[in-house]
Amino acid sequence: MLTSLRLRDFRCFEALACEVAPGLNFFIGPNAQGKTSLLEAICVGLRLASPRSTLLGPLVRHDQPAFAVRLQHGRTQLDFRYGAAEKSIALDGVQQGNANDYLQVGRLVYFGNTDLELVRGRGEIRRRYLDFLGAQMEPLYRTHLRAYERALRSRNRLLKQYPLPRREIAAWDGPLLESGAMLTALRASLVQELAPAAARAQMAIGLGRDATLDLAYLPGAGPDFAAVLAASAEQERRTGVTSVGPHRDDVSLLLDGRAAAEFASEGQQRTLALALKLAQAEMLRVAHGQPILLLDDIFGELDPERRNALFAALPAAAQKFLTTTHLDWLEGPPGGPVWTVHEGRLSTA
Numbered sequence: 001m002l003t004s005l006r007l008r009d010f011r012c013f014e015a016l017a018c019e020v021a022p023g024l025n026f027f028i029g030p031n032a033q034g035k036t037s038l039l040e041a042i043c044v045g046l047r048l049a050s051p052r053s054t055l056l057g058p059l060v061r062h063d064q065p066a067f068a069v070r071l072q073h074g075r076t077q078l079d080f081r082y083g084a085a086e087k088s089i090a091l092d093g094v095q096q097g098n099a100n101d102y103l104q105v106g107r108l109v110y111f112g113n114t115d116l117e118l119v120r121g122r123g124e125i126r127r128r129y130l131d132f133l134g135a136q137m138e139p140l141y142r143t144h145l146r147a148y149e150r151a152l153r154s155r156n157r158l159l160k161q162y163p164l165p166r167r168e169i170a171a172w173d174g175p176l177l178e179s180g181a182m183l184t185a186l187r188a189s190l191v192q193e194l195a196p197a198a199a200r201a202q203m204a205i206g207l208g209r210d211a212t213l214d215l216a217y218l219p220g221a222g223p224d225f226a227a228v229l230a231a232s233a234e235q236e237r238r239t240g241v242t243s244v245g246p247h248r249d250d251v252s253l254l255l256d257g258r259a260a261a262e263f264a265s266e267g268q269q270r271t272l273a274l275a276l277k278l279a280q281a282e283m284l285r286v287a288h289g290q291p292i293l294l295l296d297d298i299f300g301e302l303d304p305e306r307r308n309a310l311f312a313a314l315p316a317a318a319q320k321f322l323t324t325t326h327l328d329w330l331e332g333p334p335g336g337p338v339w340t341v342h343e344g345r346l347s348t349a
Ligand SMILES: Nc1ncnc2c1ncn2[C@@H]1O[C@H](COP(=O)(O)OP(=O)(O)OP(=O)(O)O)[C@@H](O)[C@H]1O
Pocket: 010, 011, 012, 013, 029, 030, 031, 032, 033, 034, 035, 036, 037, 038, 058, 059, 060, 061, 062, 297, 325
């Protein structure tokens, strides 16, 4: 669990220090005050990745060289500094040459108000959902993902050259196929485990009245990646990109056997997206212990019944950080500290 959070030059925060509680922590404030940035900082500090930006550059406060995030997680102090000219990570003050040990410290699930995109959006969003979980479940996942992405980028760069550098392209086929096959296997088993957990969560928040949820992995390579890659050579030559492989993976989401993006109601889609996140939390809990939950502005949008059902479905033992513009929707006392976020500063309410 986190006990403290310190930021410097992160988004709108020049400097911030905050001791947090083991259970619920509320951050409230009007729009554009820094609520999402706070949760983003926790995510970046633990996972070295932002839930809303693939690049970390935009997280550096305007006109500053670098940001720093320091988290106290149990007995471990995590430090991450990032800027155009520097990137460093440290555990208890000891600089780390790679992120392997650092990423073993803390795990989390991020609930955001853009989660609806998991249902409606492009496949890329569902791949990122799997990757965020996969990297936390198993260090090998991140290793193969990075190796695959590197091979894919290199190959795609070469495929745009004329004349086609066939030998150089072929040299990347090995790493692409090897990491690609591993990634396919890892994602297939993730989805297999996620499916029942998501269906249970869907029932819990939908109060048992919602349709049955089914998840299925749709591999972008098929069982024989080498064969489909070889068969796509002509298409690659025409389009200049690698056209098959795990970078085309997707996950189908079915409610009572029908595509949720097309047939589910707004409320059902929202419930489904929450169920997908609760399923992540459940998988992490079973494998590594209770993850931290970051909940960005999601309760205000649910009707009171679903809101209470979601609250009840959140693991009671998990440390939770919630942002919201107001607490009017809360029935009863908040059950944890409430901070007000105003223009990049925190005060206790
Ligand atoms: N790199 C940056 N440097 C300085 N300010 C930034 C940077 N990136 C974003 N901001 C600003 O930080 C402020 C807080 O953004 P944030 O997304 O955290 O707000 P929020 O409180 O979550 O608002 P909302 O309720 O609208 O979601 C915004 O005014 C945003 O423009």
